[in-house]
Amino acid sequence: MTQIDQQVHSIGPEVTGSRIFKFIAFLYGIAAYLVFFVTILYAIGFVMGVMVPKTIDTGSDSSTVEALIVNLLLMTLFALQHSVMARKQFKAWWTQFVPKAVERSTYVLFASLSLLLLFWQWRPLPSVIWNVENPDLAVTLVTLSFAGWVLVFTSTFMINHFELFGLHQVTDHLAGKEAAPPRFKTPLLYKFVRHPIYLGFIIAFWAAPTMTAGHLLFAAVTTLYIFVGIALEENDLVDLFGEEYRQYRQRVSMLIPWRRSV
Numbered sequence: 001m002t003q004i005d006q007q008v009h010s011i012g013p014e015v016t017g018s019r020i021f022k023f024i025a026f027l028y029g030i031a032a033y034l035v036f037f038v039t040i041l042y043a044i045g046f047v048m049g050v051m052v053p054k055t056i057d058t059g060s061d062s063s064t065v066e067a068l069i070v071n072l073l074l075m076t077l078f079a080l081q082h083s084v085m086a087r088k089q090f091k092a093w094w095t096q097f098v099p100k101a102v103e104r105s106t107y108v109l110f111a112s113l114s115l116l117l118l119f120w121q122w123r124p125l126p127s128v129i130w131n132v133e134n135p136d137l138a139v140t141l142v143t144l145s146f147a148g149w150v151l152v153f154t155s156t157f158m159i160n161h162f163e164l165f166g167l168h169q170v171t172d173h174l175a176g177k178e179a180a181p182p183r184f185k186t187p188l189l190y191k192f193v194r195h196p197i198y199l200g201f202i203i204a205f206w207a208a209p210t211m212t213a214g215h216l217l218f219a220a221v222t223t224l225y226i227f228v229g230i231a232l233e234e235n236d237l238v239d240l241f242g243e244e245y246r247q248y249r250q251r252v253s254m255l256i257p258w259r260r261s262v
């Protein structure tokens with residue numbers, strides 16, 4: 001057997017440590033990141049109703065009941081994938097099969113695929129709940145929604161964009177570096193709110209000059225899910241960083257800078 005044959009045929013740490021595996025893992029990490037990037041760009045167009053072929057308010061006609069069931073199932077699938085795969089018990093289990101270096105990339109890939117499925121299969125519910133006719137106010141709302149997306153994007157860079165989306169891990173692995181342990185950070189906006197990324201999503205989803213029933217369903221369910229996600233994430237953060245995170249939670253608001261309770 002040649003050296004490459006050995007590398008391809010053996011399973012386990014020898015494979016994950018081999019140069020060819022490291023390179024494949026790196027390419028996989030880049031591919032997963034690109035899928036994520038296209039998905040998040042599509043998400044902006046989908047929610048804001050601009051520049052994409054199918055938005056939150058377009059798609060095939062269906063009854064209200066069918067639309068409600070399908071949309072709720074799609075959001076539940078995303079929420080389950082996102083929350084279950086992020087838990088440390090799940091990570092401990094599935095890194096027996098998925099190499100640690102690509103664990104985050106695989107999580108990001110699955111999250112992106114479940115979102116793309118949602119965009120594709122989403123059923124519109126076109127009844128108008130509110131429609132802002134004042135052009136200045138309408139423009140303000142569109143700008144606010146866009147600002148929400150900017151807040152999401154910039155906050156990922158404050159906390160570590162490339163680690164959050166798996167690229168850091170595959171790059172370190174390629175360079176033969178040990179993965180650094182997670183570090184507690186409170187840069188810039190994290191000094192004012194504990195969850196600027198989630199705050200950005202909430203602003204982006206609710207600031208709409210025309211709010212249809214479908215859009216409202218999406219905004220309400222995702223906001224509810226964000227609160228569940230925060231509770232789960234903060235449990236993990238307390239486990240991970242202990243007293244440091246507990247004190248941070250007492251000192252800094254969850255989402256609204258001037259309100260301690262939220």
Ligand SMILES: C[S@@+](CC[C@H](N)C(=O)[O-])C[C@H]1O[C@@H](n2cnc3c(N)ncnc32)[C@H](O)[C@@H]1O
Pocket residue numbers: 155159164183184185186190194195196197198199233236237
């Ligand atoms: C999608 S990010 C959301 C971060 C934060 N909840 C927000 O809305 O800006 C989730 C990841 O960020 C990590 N995280 C959240 N707050 C953190 C902090 N202050 N320092 C380091 N990591 C953090 C969590 O452990 C999790 O892996």
